[in-house]
Amino acid sequence: MATAYLSRRYHLSASHRLHSDAYTAEQNRATYGKCNNPHGHGHNYIVEVTFGGPVDEATGMVCDLGELDAFARTNLLERFDAMNLNTLDAFRDVVSTTENFTMEVHRIFAAFPSARLARVKIEETSNNSFEYADRMQSQKG
Amino acid sequence: MILLTRKAEFSSAHFYWNDSWSKEENERVFGKCANRNGHGHNYTLEVTVAGEVDPVSGFVVDLKQLKDILEREVVSVYDHRHLNLEVPEFATRVPTTENIAIAIWERLDGKIPNAKLHRVRVYEMPDLFADYYGER
Numbered sequence: 001m002a003t004a005y006l007s008r009r010y011h012l013s014a015s016h017r018l019h020s021d022a023y024t025a026e027q028n029r030a031t032y033g034k035c036n037n038p039h040g041h042g043h044n045y046i047v048e049v050t051f052g053g054p055v056d057e058a059t060g061m062v063c064d065l066g067e068l069d070a071f072a073r074t075n076l077l078e079r080f081d082a083m084n085l086n087t088l089d090a091f092r093d094v095v096s097t098t099e100n101f102t103m104e105v106h107r108i109f110a111a112f113p114s115a116r117l118a119r120v121k122i123e124e125t126s127n128n129s130f131e132y133a134d135r136m137q138s139q140k141g
Numbered sequence: 142m143i144l145l146t147r148k149a150e151f152s153s154a155h156f157y158w159n160d161s162w163s164k165e166e167n168e169r170v171f172g173k174c175a176n177r178n179g180h181g182h183n184y185t186l187e188v189t190v191a192g193e194v195d196p197v198s199g200f201v202v203d204l205k206q207l208k209d210i211l212e213r214e215v216v217s218v219y220d221h222r223h224l225n226l227e228v229p230e231f232a233t234r235v236p237t238t239e240n241i242a243i244a245i246w247e248r249l250d251g252k253i254p255n256a257k258l259h260r261v262r263v264y265e266m267p268d269l270f271a272d273y274y275g276e277r
Binding site for chain 2: 001002005010058065
């Protein structure tokens with residue numbers, strides 16, 4: 001059976017502020033620059049999730065798109081869209097950088113029951129993107 | 142080794158249906174994609190080939206030649222066609238994005254001189270795409 005990779009992109013908008021309690025105010029400003037603005041700022045994030053696996057001979061699919069979209073609605077969009085990331089449990093102990101956001105989204109979609117997560121990529125802006133894959137074992141997908 | 146990617150576009154109609162299932166089962170699994178009248182997409186195809194750079198030409202492959210191969214093997218067969226009804230490989234396989242990527246790989250494999258097929262990526266729409274690397 002052929003193995004293929006299916007990628008789906010989800011759009012969400014959220015605000016954040018890069019700030020670490022381990023730094024002084026001056027260190028935070030030096031490290032994060034304008035991203036440390038106390039009032040926060042926001043992005044239109046694009047979350048791209050890639051699933052790999054055998055293509056089912058009956059359906060022609062790696063996984064059911066309706067099931068994946070429903071999972072994303074509940075576990076990604078309803079939790080993060082139109083929110084301030086810094087107020088969420090996921091960023092209580094870690095800075096709301098897109099690196100940390102990418103790893104959090106990877107943890108979320110790794111629990112999708114119907115297919116194997118191969119990679120998560122988040123575009124913070126059209127110039128910045130971040131990718132995370134378990135063990136970075138595969139450049140595929 | 143260098144990777145080189147060429148894009149092409151085709152617009153096609155399709156529907157999702159498995160002949161061994163009842164109408165109800167098809168509609169349960171495939172939802173509105175099971176509408177037998179079909180619907181369509183503007184597909185974008187990205188073909189990535191891998192090879193060594195020719196020391197004289199500086200090319201991995203001649204892009205014009207690659208463009209002509211994609212046109213002959215894929216675009217002229219798929220563009221402005223109904224995939225289920227007019228493209229032979231989808232008489233027995235559901236024309237999902239995954240299966241389209243696999244079918245295009247099979248159409249192109251071994252036909253590109255001096256380079257190895259590395260990846261076939263098919264976008265059904267900007268937010269949904271499938272990749273195939275020839276893995277069986």
